[in-house]
Structure formats: structure tokens, C-alpha cells
């Protein structure tokens with residue numbers, strides 16, 4: 082997974098968590114709203130119920146008082162009322178003493194009357210015209226035969242806000258008077274002041290039809306002095322309007338208001354009497370305090386849990402981010418140099434290439450990094466890698482990037498396709514690293530080499546790099562298709578060489594060597610041919626250099642020695658006189674001290690005379706370790722083998738070599754014969770003459786290679802070469818063909834002789 086993907090996932094997870102949180106909040110909010118509304122409604126219901134209860138109690142009380150009055154009215158003897166006023170007066174005084182009214186009065190239909198105030202023994206003469214209008218109106222109603230309750234008025238005798246119950250008094254179904262009883266609102270106060278309203282949380286008042294407080298409970302919610310519910314600014318204009326309408330229409334009503342920052346609500350219920358109302362108010366959470374508390378607790382608990390959850394989420398998110406960052410670091414960065422790794426590099430390259438199609442990928446490698454590790458230890462190696470990462474980072478321009486792959490390889494994405502400029506930039510880096518390391522801490526020259534694929538990929542850059550892996554003289558190579566083909570072939574060869582050896586795909590070919598004096602067959606050179614299972618033939622110049630590189634030559638050369646011995650044995654067994662055969666031997670063999678012994682064992686296994694085997698070594702081999710080579714030649718001689726120096730004259734110190742190495746034969750490189758004629762040719766001719774004569778004096782046989790024409794043959798014969806080899810005589814042919822072509826004749830020749 083790449084970093085972008087991880088980040089996207091992180092954002093997705095966060096978004097889901099936040100969405101869950103918001104959803105949860107919304108759900109809880111919804112539930113709370115629902116519970117609150119339900120509680121509110123329950124509160125209203127409760128309030129309405131209790132107010133109605135009070136209403137009925139108040140009405141009952143009034144009813145009771147009215148009944149008392151009605152019973153009193155019934156009790157008066159009509160005769161007493163009409164016949165003797167005195168008796169009536171007495172009766173009223175007496176009756177009033179035994180009843181709860183503040184006054185008791187009797188009015189005759191003509192409007193005059195008598196009144197006894199509570200606690201007095203006297204009567205007051207009354208006239209309806211002189212009475213308070215509210216009182217007079219109720220009396221008149223009673224004189225009309227109705228039971229009435231007056232509106233509030235202030236009495237002249239009993240100076241207190243009061244009202245009257247008035248009942249008609251009948252005689253023979255005719256109203257002969259009205260009996261009235263005065264009562265103050267204290268009657269209700271006991272009821273209205275009851276603390277039991279809404280569990281003690283409610284405040285109940287009695288209102289007049291205009292909203293004025295008739296009885297204002299001592300326990301008030303609003304402490305200010307108020308005459309009507311419209312005083313002050315507690316109710317909103319809207320609510321006030323609604324209340325006025327309700328009062329006018331004698332309807333019940335719920336309303337809300339705010340007092341001292343607290344939400345409150347009220348309920349008005351008409352008493353159905355004189356336009357009076359019961360008005361109940363309490364705090365919103367007054368009566369349903371328990372609900373409120375529970376809700377508050379639930380909300381607080383939820384908030385706490387939510388906060389905890391958020392804290393946990395934040396902690397988890399932080400940890401997740403930290404781990405992700407660590408994982409990303411591990412997944413995308415090299416722990417040694419801190420540079421990007423290839424995974425990161427590749428994904429960034431894709432993005433870069435989308436924006437900028439003109440680019441190149443280069444790979445840098447350190448020659449013999451293994452030695453650096455061996456010489457300076459792993460820490461020294463790491464330090465070098467860090468230094469290289471720093472230098473590479475410095476040479477990059479703009480959005481160019483680099484990464485470190487395994488061991489000592491660095492890949493670069495360069496915003497450049499001009500091969501000259503790339504060569505210049507990489508060359509500068511390689512030179513500066515070489516220079517700094519040769520004089521700084523390492524005092525060991527670090528040489529880098531680079532493979533570049535212009536608009537290619539890492540694999541192609543690597544192909545280019547591999548093409549110069551062993552070429553110390555070349556430090557930068559560019560990828561091309563040919564290179565790739567060669568590498569593919571090389572890989573194919575390397576992957577199949579072992580099985581090819583086991584399957585005997587390497588076949589022995591022989592090329593004849595002739596005596597230049599009479600052209601007679603004097604020997605042969607063994608040359609390998611690789612016959613692939615598909616029937617194709619592969620020549621040694623294709624695979625021998627590669628086997629030299631990978632060391633497989635050691636195995637192949639000894640295998641060829643064995644095939645040569647096998648052939649010699651076959652000739653001997655067939656009664657054919659064997660001829661000496663030269664076998665090409667890789668320089669790698671000479672590095673092994675056991676080589677002469679190993680060789681001896683092979684040859685002896687076939688019981689072949691050792692002097693029939695000539696070992697051809699390349700002149701170039703001799704230049705590497707002279708001392709060891711001398712010893713090996715000595716050891717080979719001691720075992721009876723002959724040694725020949727192949728491609729003689731191609732090296733720079735051929736004569737020195739001739740003087741020191743005790744070889745039995747030198748093979749002049751065919752370049753001597755086939756170089757262009759001219760002044761250089763004449764000079765070479767002189768040298769050649771000297772070399773041949775020097776060799777002869779040292780008792781070293783001289784073989785000329787590459788004789789293609791009769792003239793070639795004559796030239797080398799004139800020089801004094803003993804033996805000749807080349808297409809003029811024969812091409813390399815299979816051992817079977819060679820036996821058929823050359824060896825049968827030889828037997829015959831010998832027989833003739």
C-alpha cells in the first residue's frame with residue numbers, strides 16, 4: 082500500500098468516526114428533545130389537572146356557601162320577613178353569628194334592605210342605589226330569581242375587597258326579597274395558598290376577567306409587586322396578546338415566559354364565574370424536576386462518554402498516525418541512508434512521468450563495494466553509502482529524485498534526456514567521489530559506474546550498468562536494444578551452461594597443424610563448439626569470455642582435456658598413431674596450485690602419453706602473475722606436458738615473456754599475417770623475424786596461426802616457422818570428421834612408409 086492510499090484511508094476512517102460521532106450526538110439530541118417534549122407535555126397535563134382540581138374545590142366551596150345561604154333563605158318564615166321586620170332583623174343577627182360570612186343582608190324588592198356585619202349586634206339600613214354597583218347588580222339578579230355571585234367590590238361598611246353570594250327569597254313562588262352574604266377572598270386563599278400545587282413547585286393565583294390578580298398567592302414565582310399578569314415585561318407581547326384573547330373568550334391557555342434566566346410556563350383556567358381565572362405558573366422544570374435532573378445527568382454522562390470517546394479516538398488516531406508514519410518510514414525509506422527505497426521511488430516516478438515525459442533513469446553502483454566492507458567494516462561501508470546519498474542528493478535538480486536499492490546501488494530519476502548532459506552530470510559526480518575518497522577518510526579510491534536508460538526504466542538502466550560491470554575503463558553506459566539482446570543471450574548462456582556440460586553439448590572440434598616444410602599433419606588444436614539442443618552451433622568467442630568471467634571455464638577446459646584424452650585413447654585403441662593435440666586453457670586454471678595434479682589425473686585415467694598434450698595459454702595471462710605462472714609451467718613440464726603461448730605478439734612485452742617463461746611453443750597471432758600492408762607491416766616483419774629467430778635460439782617452436790592462403794604459408798615458412806595452422810589446411814572440424822579426414826590417411830601414410 083502506498084502512502085497516498087494510507088492517507089486516504091486515514092481520512093476515510095476519521096470521517097467515519099466523525100460522522101458516527103455527529104450521528105450519535107444527533108440521536109442523543111433527538112432523544113433528549115423527545116424526552117423533554119414529553120416531559121413538558123406531561124408537565125402541562127399535570128398542571129392542567131391540578132388547576133382543574135383546585136377549580137373544582139373552589140367552586141365546591143362557593144357552592145357550599147351558596148347552599149348555606151339558600152338553606153338560610155328557606156329557613157326564614159315568610160311571615161317573619163313580611164310581617165315583622167324586627168324579627169327578621171333579630172334572625173339575621175343571630176344567623177350571621179353562626180356562619181362564616183363577613184356580612185349578611187336582606188333586600189326587599191323595592192331596593193331597601195338591612196345588613197349585619199360580622200361581630201356587630203346592630204343592623205345597617207341599606208339602599209341598593211347607595212351600594213357598590215357590583216354588589217347591587219348581584220342583588221338585583223337575585224330579586225329577579227337568580228342565584229348570583231357578585232364581582233369584587235370594596236364595601237362601605239366592611240372596608241375590604243369582598244364579594245357577595247345572593248339568593249332569592251320566595252313566598253308562594255314569588256320573590257319577596259334577596260338574602261346576601263358577604264365574603265372576602267380569604268375564602269380562597271386557604272386553597273390558593275396551599276403548598277401542594279405541583280408537588281410544592283407550582284404557584285397558583287386567582288385572576289379577574291381583566292387579568293388582574295384577585296388573589297395573589299403569597300408564594301409567588303415573580304417576587305415583584307404586580308397588579309395584573311400583564312405588568313412588567315415578563316410575558317412577551319405575543320403571549321400577552323394571546324392571554325388577552327383567551328381572557329376575552331373565557332378559554333384556557335398555556336404560555337411560556339422567562340424569569341431570571343429560567344424558563345417558566347403558566348396555565349390559565351376559567352372558573353366559569355364572573356370571568357375569574359385560576360392562574361398557575363411554575364419553572365419549566367419545576368414540577369417535573371426529577372425528569373430534568375435525570376435528563377441533565379443523562380446528558381452529562383453522555384457528554385462525558387462522548388468526550389471520553391473523542392479522547393480515545395484522538396489517542397487512537399495519534400497512535401495510528403505515529404504507527405503509520407513509522408510503517409511508511411520502514412516501507413518507503415532506506416534505514417541506512419534515509420533515502421527513498423525503490424518502492425517509493427517507483428511510485429513517485431509514475432507521478433513524475435505523468436507530468437514530465439522527458440526523463441531518464443540512471444543507476445549508480447560502486448566498483449568492488451565488497452572490498453570497502455572488508456577493508457573498513459560494515460560501519461565504514463554504511464558511512465560510504467550515506468556519503469554517496471548526500472552527494473547524489475546534491476547533484477539533483479528541481480523535482481528529480483533518487484533512491485537506494487540493495488547494497489551499493491542508487492537509482493536516479495533525472496529530468497534530462499540529452500545523453501551528453503547526463504554524461505556530464507554523472508561524470509562530475511563520479512569524478513568528485515573518486516577524488517574525495519582517494520584523499521579523505523578512505524584513502525581508497527571509490528569508483529562509481531553508471532547505467533542510464535533514457536526514457537526507460539530501472540531494469541533497462543541495470544542492463545546498461547551490467548554491460549560495463551567489469552570494464553574499469555568505462556564508467557557510464559547507456560541502454561540500447563542491442564545491449565539488452567546481448568544481456569538476454571548472456572543470461573541464457575549462464576542459465577544453461579551447467580546442464581549443457583552434463584548433457585555433453587560441448588563438443589570437441591579439431592583443427593589440424595601442419596609441418597610447413599612438407600605440409601604434413603603434425604598435430605591439432607582442440608576447439609570447443611556448443612551444440613544447443615535446438616541444433617544450433619555456438620562458437621567459443623560467444624561464450625568463452627563469459628565463462629572466463631563467471632569461472633565456468635575451469636570446468637569446461639578440464640572437460641575438453643578429458644575429451645581430447647578420450648580421442649587420443651580412441652586413436653591408440655584403433656591402432657592409429659596419435660598426434661599431439663593442443664588444448665586451450667583459461668588463465669583461471671593457472672591460479673589454482675592443484676591444476677597440474679588435476680590435469681595429470683585426467684590424462685592418466687585415459688593412459689595417454691602426457692607429451693601428446695600441449696597446453697595453450699594466452700599471452701595476456703602471463704602478464705598478471707609472472708611468478709606463479711613460472712612455477713605452474715615448471716610443474717607442468719615436470720609432469721611431461723608441453724606448454725604453448727597462444728596469440729603471441731598481441732601483448733606488449735612478448736620478448737620479456739619469451740626470456741622468462743620456459744614455454745615449448747609460441748603461436749604467432751594471425752594478426753601478423755592479416756594486417757594491412759604498408760610501412761607498419763614492414764616494421765612488424767622485422768620484429769617477427771627477430772622473434773622467430775630468438776625463439777629458435779631458445780629452442781622454442783614457432784607455430785603460425787591463420788594461414789589462409791598458399792602465400793601465407795610461404796611467408797611464414799620463409800620466416801622459419803616450423804608449424805602452420807589455418808583454413809588453408811583445414812577448418813576446425815568435429816573429432817569424428819577429423820579422424821575420418823586426417824587420421825585414416827596418416828595410418829595409410831605410415832603404413833606406406
Ligand code: C2E
Nearest residue numbers: 608609620621622625641665666667787788789807808813
Ligand atoms: P585460438 O586458441 O587462437 O584458436 C584459433 C581460432 O582461430 C579458432 O577460432 C579457429 O577457428 C580460428 N582460425 C583458425 N584458422 C583460421 C584462419 O585461417 N582464419 C581465421 N580467420 N580464423 C582461423 P575459434 O574456434 O572460434 O576459437 C576462438 C578462441 O576461443 C580460441 O582462439 C581460443 O582462445 C578460444 N577457445 C576455443 N576453444 C576453447 C576451449 O576449449 N577453452 C578455452 N579456454 N578457450 C577456447
Ligand code: MG
Nearest residue numbers: 606665697727
Ligand atoms: Mg588456441
Ligand code: MG
Nearest residue numbers: 727728748786
Ligand atoms: Mg590463437
